[in-house]
Amino acid sequence: MVKIDAKIPEGPLAQKWTKYKASQKLVNPSNKRKLDIIVVGTGLAGASAAASFGEMGFNVKIFTIQDSPRRAHSIAAQGGINAAKNYPNDGDSVYRLFSDTVKGGDYRAREGNVYRLAEVSNDIIDQCVAQGVPFAREYGGLLDNRSFGGAQVSRTFYARGQTGQQLLLGAYQALMRQVNLKTVKLYSRNELVDIVMVDGKARGIISRDLVTGELQRHFAHAVVLATGGYGNTFFLSTNAMGSNGSAAWQAYKKGAMFANPCYAQIHPTCIPVHGEFQSKLTLMSESLRNDGRIWVPAKKEDAEAIRTNKLKPTQIAEDDRDYFLERRYPAFGNLVPRDVASRAAKERCDAGFGVGNTGLAVYLDFKESIERLGEDVIRSRYGNLFQMYEKIVDENPYNTPMMIYPAIHYTMGGIWVDYELQTSVPGLFCAGEANFSDHGANRLGASALMQGLADGYFVLPYTVQNYLADDIRTPRMTGNEKEFVEAEKGIKEKFNKLLNIKGTRSVDSLHKQLGLIMWDFVGMARNKEGLKEAIEKIRAVKKEFWSNVRIPGEGEGMNVELEKANRLADFIEIGELMAIDALHREESCGGHFREEFQTEEGEAKRQDDIFAYVGCWEYKGDNIEPELHKEELQFMDVKLIQRNYK
Amino acid sequence: MSNLLCSSIGKKLLMGLSGLFLMMFLLIHLVINALMLAPDGGELYNAGAHFMSSNPFIRIMEPMLAIGFLVHILWGVKLTIENQKARGNSRYASGNKTTGVSWASQNMLVLGITILAFLVLHIAQFWVKMKLTGSDLLAHTTITIGGVHTEVENAYALVNNTFSYLWIVIVYVVAGIGLAMHLSHGFWSSFQTIGFSNEIWRKRLSIFGSIYAWGVGLGFSLIALLQYLFYQV
Amino acid sequence: MEKNINLTLKVWRQKNAREKGRFETFKLSNISIDSSFLEMMDILNEQLINDGKEPVAFDHDCREGICGMCSLYINGRPHGPDDEITTCQLHMRKFKDGETIWIEPWRSAGFPVIKDLIVNRTAFDQIIAAGGYVSVNTGGVPDANSIGVPRDEAEEAMDAASCIGCGACVAACKNGSAMLFVSAKVSQLALLPQGRIEGARRAKNMVAKMDELGFGNCTNTGACEVECPKGISLANIARLNREFLMAKMKD
Numbered sequence A: 001m002v003k004i005d006a007k008i009p010e011g012p013l014a015q016k017w018t019k020y021k022a023s024q025k026l027v028n029p030s031n032k033r034k035l036d037i038i039v040v041g042t043g044l045a046g047a048s049a050a051a052s053f054g055e056m057g058f059n060v061k062i063f064t065i066q067d068s069p070r071r072a073h074s075i076a077a078q079g080g081i082n083a084a085k086n087y088p089n090d091g092d093s094v095y096r097l098f099s100d101t102v103k104g105g106d107y108r109a110r111e112g113n114v115y116r117l118a119e120v121s122n123d124i125i126d127q128c129v130a131q132g133v134p135f136a137r138e139y140g141g142l143l144d145n146r147s148f149g150g151a152q153v154s155r156t157f158y159a160r161g162q163t164g165q166q167l168l169l170g171a172y173q174a175l176m177r178q179v180n181l182k183t184v185k186l187y188s189r190n191e192l193v194d195i196v197m198v199d200g201k202a203r204g205i206i207s208r209d210l211v212t213g214e215l216q217r218h219f220a221h222a223v224v225l226a227t228g229g230y231g232n233t234f235f236l237s238t239n240a241m242g243s244n245g246s247a248a249w250q251a252y253k254k255g256a257m258f259a260n261p262c263y264a265q266i267h268p269t270c271i272p273v274h275g276e277f278q279s280k281l282t283l284m285s286e287s288l289r290n291d292g293r294i295w296v297p298a299k300k301e302d303a304e305a306i307r308t309n310k311l312k313p314t315q316i317a318e319d320d321r322d323y324f325l326e327r328r329y330p331a332f333g334n335l336v337p338r339d340v341a342s343r344a345a346k347e348r349c350d351a352g353f354g355v356g357n358t359g360l361a362v363y364l365d366f367k368e369s370i371e372r373l374g375e376d377v378i379r380s381r382y383g384n385l386f387q388m389y390e391k392i393v394d395e396n397p398y399n400t401p402m403m404i405y406p407a408i409h410y411t412m413g414g415i416w417v418d419y420e421l422q423t424s425v426p427g428l429f430c431a432g433e434a435n436f437s438d439h440g441a442n443r444l445g446a447s448a449l450m451q452g453l454a455d456g457y458f459v460l461p462y463t464v465q466n467y468l469a470d471d472i473r474t475p476r477m478t479g480n481e482k483e484f485v486e487a488e489k490g491i492k493e494k495f496n497k498l499l500n501i502k503g504t505r506s507v508d509s510l511h512k513q514l515g516l517i518m519w520d521f522v523g524m525a526r527n528k529e530g531l532k533e534a535i536e537k538i539r540a541v542k543k544e545f546w547s548n549v550r551i552p553g554e555g556e557g558m559n560v561e562l563e564k565a566n567r568l569a570d571f572i573e574i575g576e577l578m579a580i581d582a583l584h585r586e587e588s589c590g591g592h593f594r595e596e597f598q599t600e601e602g603e604a605k606r607q608d609d610i611f612a613y614v615g616c617w618e619y620k621g622d623n624i625e626p627e628l629h630k631e632e633l634q635f636m637d638v639k640l641i642q643r644n645y646k
Numbered sequence B: 001m002s003n004l005l006c007s008s009i010g011k012k013l014l015m016g017l018s019g020l021f022l023m024m025f026l027l028i029h030l031v032i033n034a035l036m037l038a039p040d041g042g043e044l045y046n047a048g049a050h051f052m053s054s055n056p057f058i059r060i061m062e063p064m065l066a067i068g069f070l071v072h073i074l075w076g077v078k079l080t081i082e083n084q085k086a087r088g089n090s091r092y093a094s095g096n097k098t099t100g101v102s103w104a105s106q107n108m109l110v111l112g113i114t115i116l117a118f119l120v121l122h123i124a125q126f127w128v129k130m131k132l133t134g135s136d137l138l139a140h141t142t143i144t145i146g147g148v149h150t151e152v153e154n155a156y157a158l159v160n161n162t163f164s165y166l167w168i169v170i171v172y173v174v175a176g177i178g179l180a181m182h183l184s185h186g187f188w189s190s191f192q193t194i195g196f197s198n199e200i201w202r203k204r205l206s207i208f209g210s211i212y213a214w215g216v217g218l219g220f221s222l223i224a225l226l227q228y229l230f231y232q233v
Numbered sequence C: 001m002e003k004n005i006n007l008t009l010k011v012w013r014q015k016n017a018r019e020k021g022r023f024e025t026f027k028l029s030n031i032s033i034d035s036s037f038l039e040m041m042d043i044l045n046e047q048l049i050n051d052g053k054e055p056v057a058f059d060h061d062c063r064e065g066i067c068g069m070c071s072l073y074i075n076g077r078p079h080g081p082d083d084e085i086t087t088c089q090l091h092m093r094k095f096k097d098g099e100t101i102w103i104e105p106w107r108s109a110g111f112p113v114i115k116d117l118i119v120n121r122t123a124f125d126q127i128i129a130a131g132g133y134v135s136v137n138t139g140g141v142p143d144a145n146s147i148g149v150p151r152d153e154a155e156e157a158m159d160a161a162s163c164i165g166c167g168a169c170v171a172a173c174k175n176g177s178a179m180l181f182v183s184a185k186v187s188q189l190a191l192l193p194q195g196r197i198e199g200a201r202r203a204k205n206m207v208a209k210m211d212e213l214g215f216g217n218c219t220n221t222g223a224c225e226v227e228c229p230k231g232i233s234l235a236n237i238a239r240l241n242r243e244f245l246m247a248k249m250k251d
């Protein structure tokens, strides 16, 4: 029986982490060399963790499915990274970043973790600058900040519209330095396909070399998963094509609990869907909302005329425009948190005011800021985003407003971890987007980068060491132990089974089918009937998949369809768990909006007395209902109030 | 140092420096040869040629020049072969449609070989005769240098005679154009190689390079052409 | 705006690194000009799978021009017939109805083919490992604002830092040279005070690794700059030359 123990250190919030670090166990240098750590994933979380472990002297193996660590999905993050530096002197502090994050997360995050996150946020900026990350600067030579959704201070550091890229390259370079020093061994195009358990502890992984198709056994004293989010369950999302939830799902099946799977973030500013061949959705950074104003026509007939190309947006008079975010939320205006902005856009479109050919789009207009600041300033701030938009849509956003629509972007849910980022499986840690830890039911912009790097640079190096201190006497295993052999055999059978279905449906067609179900029933607005229906439908897709998928080619050599099928098998089950969790959570909070639970003005309504807990799901076996465990959330420092951005 | 010259940038440095050196030589060579166009029956030119051959500095420069050429040619060939290898065994079936890349920059060896072929002929025609075998045309002549009567080789006669053949003139014109093309890329390129370039200087150097390259290339061609057309007695 | 076109594709197929490859011809009809090039490839693959054939393997991930994973040499140009974009940002409106499109992998000795259109670019990682970083450990660094950087230099460093490691420069270069890639990283770090300190060592080590891995010698033809999706400038190569030569002089 697994117990939920978050292991939050005693004491006042501000001293928990200091106390932890002061009393944690250490491993001496000569023993570090004898200890192996596997890190799966080379995104911000994985790369920073592996680099730090390597520097400390541990023996590290790191895995990525891409050809290079630098291509991890973190590379795509555009807008920025938060930190409580208070350089602009606008009243920011560690406490304020902490409370903003808890509030932004709609009071469903664990206070201790969030406070630690805010606390180390400043170290992250120092670290990155030391690595040569070219953050934007003022003319005086010091760092520049911008503001982001859900905050009234400017605390976001950025490198043009490529912040994630620059931060990841910093971490990647630190990682490659360790590869050069031979403390880290890099396995690229190499996918974790199973986690190996020995005596109840995670002791290694089975991986598949994606070029040769060969299965490999890797031992380690501890395993860290940093494999990113599962947003691609929806098929269409802003995630990279290869982002997947499979590694997390293997952990779940080995006994790690899956927390809050239903919390998925819908990002308000994405380029709208343009056809059924669409393969992914492109995000237009949230930072655009700093200077862009969101609107739809105030009159239905104008919207109608625009949809049929009879009117151009620039022809709509100022008075006939409805800047609906500014109207509904005067205090935060266009900078309300993502979930709020997304739902407001959906509400307008559902009411018939949407634009674009499909009517599923709203405008993001820069006319006013171009007039105020000049085109050059706008170009220097968002040039690459505008170019990206123009290449896709074939319209020039300097002259005509952008069209945007919400899309799946991020998953707050993930593998449950305690304060040490250890999962419910001993020796198995989880970091970055893959865990559930810091964002509650909704993540604020520029906080995922912060969390990934906090986990990797400043948390895991302490907590994993604390775990390994008790493990110095465990000798390395060879990979020939029966646990490894059996795990490999199991995987081989699974792949053979997949290859032998030889049905008629391509992996993508099934994935699209799953995605549509998810978007329609487990998307921006959910309800009881819909969720029940979704569960039935997802089960049907699962059946169809296991009886009718077609995977050309064989298990040897590179086989992209086999990789995708293996991941889709897990996405289907993740989708089901998301729906189950969404169904059980009878409240609206953050990214989880249940139509039955809203205020009269259509705002999300929480049920704090019943649902102020983390919903942790335990795997009970294939086709058996998972078991729910609750981690009650205690709010000592922030008061639970209805979020108000008005 | 030796490991500098084994590195790709070191090898390029040799190309760049030898190229710069050769370009300096060419400029002087052009100026001297332009004296041939003075309408004085070759007196000025002979004086120039004499000054050059009697000047100890130029004497030292001659073997240097040979080394410069040798290095430039050998390394040019070596680099090109290595680069072919680095390209791999397969070529693009759909060719190369990258725009804005000059033809010359991609065919430096071809242009270089054209120049080399010309040089063999050129050396045989002038240098060999003047320095080794001698020629009837070179019979001594007396000119006045700074008021002093000096007996010198009549280089002008040799050159003038050579340019009375149309095919030779055509060869010089073609070589001149080849040279101009080689340098139209080479000039800027050598500065880039030694690291003397940036956004601003790149524009300046390319403009300057074009002027230099076509000035020198067409200059030589013109001398040969004018000699053929107007200086034959 | 909706318009559809028909296409003939000539696609490089190669089972693995060892076997010989060849072109295969495919017909595609009714491709929306609003779809991206890779979506067109998806449609091709869907068609191949439905016909019981093996789909074409090609690299891609972010599909928004930032990860540098997508490649493809399309109709004589890396990343196809548009400027300053990656293949995943290329849209079918750049092609005409009835057009024949040649699709080839990057070709260079430094990037051997793995399968079909996928090449092995790990050489780039090895070059970065040789010195493309500032040697600082986690923690124990000074406050971020203790080091001022003139804005223009920070911007120039950022220009160089936007390289996505796609390898189009190598693919475009007749010499198979990786100079643009290497120079971008060397420049970024040379321009910042943090990176300046080990500038000499970095330039030497990265160039040595680049040479060792079989990339060619840059002869300043400039094709790389034209085809680079991120507009990395040749000025970086001049800076690398400078850095490298100065470093060697000091030895």
Ligand SMILES: Cc1cc2nc3c(=O)[nH]c(=O)nc-3n(C[C@H](O)[C@H](O)[C@H](O)COP(=O)(O)OP(=O)(O)OC[C@H]3O[C@@H](n4cnc5c(N)ncnc54)[C@H](O)[C@@H]3O)c2cc1C
Pocket: A040, A041, A042, A043, A044, A045, A046, A063, A064, A065, A066, A069, A071, A072, A073, A074, A075, A076, A077, A078, A079, A080, A081, A163, A164, A190, A191, A192, A193, A226, A227, A228, A229, A238, A239, A240, A243, A244, A246, A247, A283, A409, A410, A431, A432, A433, A434, A445, A446, A447, A448, A449, A450, A452
């Ligand atoms: C378009 C976009 C813009 C964003 N902008 C911002 C922003 O401005 N600010 C912000 O704070 N956040 C932003 N985010 C969110 C943020 O980028 C991500 O949440 C964060 O980068 C996740 O990092 P990660 O390290 O957890 O995982 P990832 O970067 O997703 O890395 C996952 C790694 O795991 C590897 N992997 C996955 N599965 C396996 C397996 N089975 N075996 C081996 N390896 C595996 C992958 O190869 C990869 O290396 C954005 C996200 C998107 C999609």
Ligand code: HEM
Pocket: B012, B015, B016, B017, B018, B019, B020, B022, B023, B026, B072, B073, B076, B077, B079, B080, B108, B109, B110, B111, B112, B113, B115, B116, B182, B183, B185, B186, B187, B189, B190, B191, B193, B194, C218, C219, C220
């Ligand atoms: C007077 C004669 C010549 C001059 C002034 C000259 C000048 C130059 C210059 C300035 C460069 C550019 C160097 C650089 O990029 O750093 C160059 C490149 C080159 N030259 Fe010459 N060259 C001459 C003759 C030749 C000959 C005879 C050959 C070969 C047979 C040759 C082959 C090449 C090649 C292959 C290159 C390209 C390699 C490179 O750019 O690094 N050149 N030349």
Ligand code: HEM
Pocket: B029, B033, B053, B062, B065, B115, B119, B122, B123, B126, B127, B130, B131, B155, B159, B172, B175, B176, B179, B220, B221, B223, B224
């Ligand atoms: C109109 C064109 C030219 C004329 C009239 C001309 C004339 C001469 C003469 C008379 C000599 C012999 C000098 C001596 O031995 O003292 C000579 C040598 C030489 N020329 Fe030219 N030349 C011309 C063009 C060129 C060009 C285009 C090149 C190079 C590409 C070139 C390269 C050389 C070299 C390398 C030598 C031998 C070195 C030396 O003796 O200085 N010449 N030339």
Ligand code: SF4
Pocket: C162, C163, C164, C165, C166, C167, C168, C169, C170, C180, C181, C184, C224, C227, C228, C229, C230, C231, C232
């Ligand atoms: S320099 Fe340009 S072309 Fe070369 S790898 Fe970087 S982004 Fe790609």
Ligand code: F3S
Pocket: C169, C172, C173, C174, C175, C176, C177, C178, C179, C180, C217, C218, C219, C220, C221, C222, C223, C224, C225, C234, C237
């Ligand atoms: S195309 Fe090649 S030759 Fe040099 S300038 Fe670019 S690397």
Ligand code: FES
Pocket: C059, C060, C061, C062, C063, C064, C065, C066, C067, C068, C069, C070, C086, C087, C088, C089
């Ligand atoms: S797929 Fe990422 S750059 Fe093209």
